[in-house]
Every structure is written in C-alpha cells, then in structure tokens.
Amino acid sequence: MDKLLIEGGVPLRGEAGISGAKNAALPILCAALLAREPLTLTNVPKLNDVGTMLKLLAQMGVKVSRDGATVTLDAAELNNPVAPYELVKTMRASILVLGPLTARAGEARVSLPGGCAIGARPVDQHIKGLTAMGAEVNVEHGYVHAKVTRLKGARLFTDMVTVTGTENLMMAACLADGETVIENAAREPEVVDLANCLVSMGAQISGAGSDVIRIRGVDRLHGTTHRIMPDRIETGTYLCAAAASGGAVRLTGTSTSYLDAVIDKLMDAGCEIQGERDAINLKAPQQLQAVSLRTSPYPAFPTDMQAQFMALNTIADGTAIIRETIFENRFMHAVELIRLGANIKIDGNTAVVKGVAKLDGATVMATDLRASASLVIAGLVAQGETLIERIYHLDRGYERLEQKLLALGARVRRVK
Numbered sequence: 001m002d003k004l005l006i007e008g009g010v011p012l013r014g015e016a017g018i019s020g021a022k023n024a025a026l027p028i029l030c031a032a033l034l035a036r037e038p039l040t041l042t043n044v045p046k047l048n049d050v051g052t053m054l055k056l057l058a059q060m061g062v063k064v065s066r067d068g069a070t071v072t073l074d075a076a077e078l079n080n081p082v083a084p085y086e087l088v089k090t091m092r093a094s095i096l097v098l099g100p101l102t103a104r105a106g107e108a109r110v111s112l113p114g115g116c117a118i119g120a121r122p123v124d125q126h127i128k129g130l131t132a133m134g135a136e137v138n139v140e141h142g143y144v145h146a147k148v149t150r151l152k153g154a155r156l157f158t159d160m161v162t163v164t165g166t167e168n169l170m171m172a173a174c175l176a177d178g179e180t181v182i183e184n185a186a187r188e189p190e191v192v193d194l195a196n197c198l199v200s201m202g203a204q205i206s207g208a209g210s211d212v213i214r215i216r217g218v219d220r221l222h223g224t225t226h227r228i229m230p231d232r233i234e235t236g237t238y239l240c241a242a243a244a245s246g247g248a249v250r251l252t253g254t255s256t257s258y259l260d261a262v263i264d265k266l267m268d269a270g271c272e273i274q275g276e277r278d279a280i281n282l283k284a285p286q287q288l289q290a291v292s293l294r295t296s297p298y299p300a301f302p303t304d305m306q307a308q309f310m311a312l313n314t315i316a317d318g319t320a321i322i323r324e325t326i327f328e329n330r331f332m333h334a335v336e337l338i339r340l341g342a343n344i345k346i347d348g349n350t351a352v353v354k355g356v357a358k359l360d361g362a363t364v365m366a367t368d369l370r371a372s373a374s375l376v377i378a379g380l381v382a383q384g385e386t387l388i389e390r391i392y393h394l395d396r397g398y399e400r401l402e403q404k405l406l407a408l409g410a411r412v413r414r415v416k
C-alpha cells in the first residue's frame with residue numbers, strides 16, 4: 001500500500017490549479033443514466049472515486065469513453081440495473097445510481113453502502129422519497145430493490161438535510177409523472193451544478209440552491225455537454241495547507257464563490273485573502289490565531305473542511321472549540337494529530353484544540369478522505385519527517401496531490 005513521506009517545515013509558495021469537484025462529478029456522472037443520448041462532461045477530476053463510478057455505470061451497460069478530463073457517457077442501453085456490493089462498499093456515493101436508475105429503467109438493485117468510518121450514514125431518506133413517488137422499495141439480502149412502472153411526482157420532505165439524498169430524488173423526479181417538491185433540500189453548490197446539468201438535458205427544475213426544489217417531470221431527457229464546477233473542498237484544503245505552513249499561494253481554476261464560511265475563518269485566523277474571477281490568493285500571517293467552528297449544511301461551515309481546520313488550529317495561538325454536527329464519528333484524525341504533538345481533547349462531538357508551538361514528524365495512519373488531508377497539512381507543518389500510511393483515501397478525492405504540493409515547494413514523496 002502506498003504511503004506519503006513529507007519533510008515538514010517548508011512554507012507553501014507558488015501556484016497550483018484546482019480540479020473539478022468530486023462531489024459534483026459523482027452525481028452528474030449518474031445523471032447520464034436518465035438519457036438515451038450521450039452526456040459529455042468536462043473538467044472531470046481523475047480520482048479513484050470517479051473511476052469506481054465509471055466502472056459501476058459501465059457494468060450497467062453505459063458506454064464510457066474518457067479523454068483526459070473529458071468523459072462521455074452513452075446510456076442508450078441499460079441491460080443490468082444492478083450496483084453490486086464489491087463496487088458500492090468502496091464508495092458510498094454509489095447510492096446515487098438508485099434514483100436515476102429507478103426512474104429510467106423502472107427497476108434498480110443497489111447494494112446498501114453499509115457502515116462507514118465516519119458514521120452510520122443510512123440511506124433511509126433516499127428510500128422514503130422514492131417510496132413516496134410510488135416505487136415499491138424493499139431491502140433484502142443487503143440490497144435496496146426498487147421497482148415501479150413510472151414514478152409519480154410527490155411532495156417530499158427529508159428528516160435532515162441530505163446532499164446525496166436531495167440529488168438522488170431530484171434526478172428521479174426529472175422523469176416522474178407530474179410535479180415533485182423536495183422540501184428541506186440540501187443547498188450545497190454541487191446540488192446546483194447537478195441541477196444545471198439536468199436542466200441543460202431538458203429537465204424542468206426550479207429552486208436548486210434553496211431549501212425547496214420543484215421538479216416538473218418530463219418524458220425524456222436528451223444529451224448535453226456540461227463543465228463540472230471547481231472543487232471547493234480541494235480549494236479549501238490547499239488554502240489551509242498554505243495558511244498552516246506560513247506560506248503564500250495562488251490557486252487557479254477556482255474562486256471564492258461557495259467558500260464564504262471557509263474564507264471567513266481563514267481571515268479570522270489572520271490570513272490575507274484576495275479573490276479574483278478565476279483564482280484565489282492567500283498570504284499566511286506570522287502567527288495563526290485559533291478559530292472555533294461548528295459544522296452545518298451549506299452555506300454554513302462544511303464538515304468536509306473540519307479536519308483540515310483542526311490541523312491548522314494545532315499550531316495556532318489560543319484555543320479552538322470545534323463542533324461536528326453532521327457525522328457522529330468524524331474526529332479520527334485527532335488521535336493521529338496527537339501523535340504529532342497536538343494538544344486535542346475530544347468530548348462527544350466537540351474537540352478542544354489548544355495550539356502548541358510546534359508539531360514533530362511521526363508515522364500516522366490515514367482513516368478517511370478528509371482526515372488524510374488534515375494529516376498532510378500537519379505533516380507539512382511538523383518538524384522532520386511524517387510518514388502517512390494508507391493514502392489510498394487521498395487518491396479517492398485529491399487529484400495529483402503530490403504533484404500539486406511539489407509545485408508549491410513542499411518536500412513530499414510517494415513511497416510504494
């Protein structure tokens with residue numbers, strides 16, 4: 001298994017390009033299932049999760065072709081509406097095929113994602129929504145089995161804000177008979193990117209980006225070309241890395257849009273940030289100040305940036321209180337950061353981080369995607385060498401991580 005060796009203590013400086021958003025690409029790839037004509041996507045990041053999704057779609061009968069960051073999906077024929085356990089177990093987002101497959105093929109068998117390192121993460125809301133739209137949904141032998149002649153528009157209300165839940169139901173509703181209203185919908189920018197792609201395929205959707213989305217079902221969707229939005233979490237991760245290492249960077253192919261909560265906290269920490277139309281510049285202060293935060297659905301502070309800010313707070317001046325309200329077990333990076341010398345106390349969903357003068361390199365273990373990112377940030381700051389094990393998590397969500405870090409002057413090396 002690959003490991004990442006980082007020699008810390010070098011402030012990041014220079015320019016790096018930001019890739020297309022993983023969390024927009026995954027649902028939008030699934031949108032191809034809704035049409036009989038090809039969907040062409042540009043700015044698709046080369047990530048293991050994207051590769052898994054393409055494999056999943058291909059084994060359903062979708063013809064996939066890829067040329068760099070451009071992917072074309074032709075779902076004219078769907079001959080196997082099944083998402084098997086072997087593929088689903090590595091990526092929870094596989095559940096995103098459930099809605100479009102049910103709507104288009106009238107049947108779907110999708111393995112339950114099962115437990116996940118960061119929490120139970122059930123899919124009851126996805127099932128509840130499809131059932132309300134008239135599908136017969138059973139959970140048997142570890143699979144969600146949905147069947148329907150044609151979905152019917154319905155008024156849907158999710159018990160909590162769920163991103164992939166909203167996306168699944170919005171996609172399903174595009175081909176339903178009549179109007180669907182999703183209340184308590186997720187407002188994440190990736191939901192809006194998906195809605196924009198669906199509208200360009202002929203869907204009738206209004207309200208995406210607000211908590212009430214209305215979808216008027218149509219008989220069919222057509223092909224289109226769509227550019228995936230920039231990855232706001234990748235952007236935020238590099239901003240944190242630059243801030244923590246005391247550097248100054250320019251990130252291109254991205255913008256401050258959708259990053260207000262993150263940028264606000266970085267400025268509170270003392271960073272200077274300047275946004276351009278298609279780039280962000282950050283300059284770190286001499287000494288970072290501790291910043292407290294609480295994760296919540298968009299537009300509040302994203303749970304996917306919590307771990308990176310914990311890393312940043314480990315060497316800030318003062319004490320930060322971090323509250324995680326989305327996932328019940330998302331502090332696994334804390335014990336690894338403690339191995340590097342951080343002072344962190346965890347009590348339930350609250351972490352108290354007292355800044356220390358320095359971190360010391362050590363061997364640490366990556367446990368999930370964003371936890372791994374926080375260890376990279378800590379490794380860049382720590383004195384001496386940090387060896388991060390199990391970096392396959394990083395390959396799921398960060399395109400060309402070492403190359404981008406090297407371009408920013410970091411001393412990193414992948415060890416086979």
Ligand code: UD1
Pocket residue numbers: 022023026092093119120121122123124125126127160161162163164165190303304326327328
């Ligand atoms: C998406 C993102 C992930 C991010 C998360 C929260 C993708 C591919 N992944 O994950 O990176 O961390 O949003 O911003 O976009 N829940 C239920 N029942 C359900 C659905 C969700 O109880 O049917 C709970 C979850 O356990 C969690 C909360 O709702 O506690 C939010 O989860 P959700 O927004 O669904 O996360 P994902 O869409 O899986």
